[in-house]
Amino acid sequence: MASLSPSGEGYGGSLRYLTPLIRERGHTLPRPSGVIEHYRDFLPVSENTPIVTLGEGDTPLVKSRQIGPALGCKALYFKLEGCNPTGSFKDRGMCMAVAKAIEAGRERIICASTGNTSASAAAYGAKYGLQTFVLVPAGEIALGKIAQAMAYGARILAVNGSFDDALTTVRGLVEILDIELVNSVNPFRIQGQKTGAFEIVDELGDAPDILSIPVGNAGNITAYWMGFKEYKAAGRSKKLPHMMGFQAAGASPIVQDRIIERPETVATAIRIGNPASWKRAVAARDESGGRIEAVTDEQIIAAYLKLAREEGLFFEPASAASVAGLMRLPELGVDLTGKTIVCILTGTGLKDPGTAEKRAFVKMELVEPDMESVMALIGAPRRK
Numbered sequence: 001m002a003s004l005s006p007s008g009e010g011y012g013g014s015l016r017y018l019t020p021l022i023r024e025r026g027h028t029l030p031r032p033s034g035v036i037e038h039y040r041d042f043l044p045v046s047e048n049t050p051i052v053t054l055g056e057g058d059t060p061l062v063k064s065r066q067i068g069p070a071l072g073c074k075a076l077y078f079k080l081e082g083c084n085p086t087g088s089f090k091d092r093g094m095c096m097a098v099a100k101a102i103e104a105g106r107e108r109i110i111c112a113s114t115g116n117t118s119a120s121a122a123a124y125g126a127k128y129g130l131q132t133f134v135l136v137p138a139g140e141i142a143l144g145k146i147a148q149a150m151a152y153g154a155r156i157l158a159v160n161g162s163f164d165d166a167l168t169t170v171r172g173l174v175e176i177l178d179i180e181l182v183n184s185v186n187p188f189r190i191q192g193q194k195t196g197a198f199e200i201v202d203e204l205g206d207a208p209d210i211l212s213i214p215v216g217n218a219g220n221i222t223a224y225w226m227g228f229k230e231y232k233a234a235g236r237s238k239k240l241p242h243m244m245g246f247q248a249a250g251a252s253p254i255v256q257d258r259i260i261e262r263p264e265t266v267a268t269a270i271r272i273g274n275p276a277s278w279k280r281a282v283a284a285r286d287e288s289g290g291r292i293e294a295v296t297d298e299q300i301i302a303a304y305l306k307l308a309r310e311e312g313l314f315f316e317p318a319s320a321a322s323v324a325g326l327m328r329l330p331e332l333g334v335d336l337t338g339k340t341i342v343c344i345l346t347g348t349g350l351k352d353p354g355t356a357e358k359r360a361f362v363k364m365e366l367v368e369p370d371m372e373s374v375m376a377l378i379g380a381p382r383r384k
């Protein structure tokens with residue numbers, strides 16, 4: 001077992017306590033748990049790096065039953081990143097960022113966030129005893145994400161400004177304070193997130209023809225592209241996918257090739273006007289022969305409901321942007337016939353109950369608690 005350092009020092013209270021206990025009892029961990037252990041050969045970890053994990057990664061890749069066949073592709077798969085411990089893909093990168101923060105002796109972490117990064121930082125911070133500060137744009141965070149940060153016990157600073165303002169602020173702060181920045185400008189975040197690409201190749205036996213992914217701060221598209229390239233270089237795959245990234249029309253700086261001062265979209269997770277990894281997203285697009293395009297809020301909500309109602313997949317609006325975008329590709333001249341496609345569904349729909357309540361247009365039907373009343377509403381035929 002290479003997961004704990006010889007001394008067990010410097011890992012925060014819980015691990016210092018656990019290390020001798022695990023050794024004394026002769027235990028090893030039953031199987032790789034989390035992405036650091038599973039993919040450690042591809043990650044910048046040493047024996048001094050603690051294995052930080054909440055059990056992230058190893059998310060389901062499920063085949064589409066309706067949307068894929070309607071598009072005429074060979075196979076469309078959804079990667080369910082909402083199945084990560086805090087309900088979004090952020091956990092893959094956060095475990096790495098937190099591991100490296102602990103290795104560097106930090107006791108505090110900070111991030112700017114549209115919600116998911118803050119939930120993830122707060123969770124790992126809680127488990128490993130780090131004080132966690134999250135800066136979020138006031139009034140613009142989906143309820144589930146704020147609820148998470150509150151429950152995990154992070155300090156939540158609601159800024160009177162945008163995500164971009166919050167990120168600029170924390171980037172400045174970490175220059176002068178003894179505190180680790182865990183946004184995706186932290187290179188270890190990208191390192192951890194690239195494991196999503198590894199899992200896809202491990203499962204499909206090769207890279208897909210097309211990867212469809214939402215783009216906000218542009219860290220994830222950067223990470224996937226890095227992962228696919230590294231795996232191909234290591235001989236694990238034969239080809240590379242075309243990277244198709246999608247921004248919300250009201251928050252589409254890369255598509256419009258200009259900073260958007262006041263980004264606006266129903267997909268609050270990607271309401272970002274000046275992405276930190278802008279250049280690397282453009283590089284992923286261009287090196288892979290891909291596209292970065294915009295989808296309207298109407299297209300996002302249509303895809304959000306289609307995913308839920310035709311595939312049984314409840315994911316947040318930002319995730320649905322990748323499905324909305326995929327459905328636009330044929331009209332943009334991209335031929336999907338016969339292609340193997342993977343669509344990254346980045347965060348669970350439970351994060352944002354308000355959108356379901358407002359946009360699904362389903363009313364609860366009040367009924368008396370007796371068979372007659374319920375039968376009248378159901379209208380099903382009697383058993384033969």
Ligand code: F0G
Pocket residue numbers: 088090112113114115116117118184214215216217218219220221269270316318319346347
């Ligand atoms: N999907 C979801 C659910 C997200 O939370 C994010 C980003 C993205 C897609 C876009 O990923 O930024 O790597 O291009 N959320 C960040 C946050 C900004 O603060 O939680 P990206």
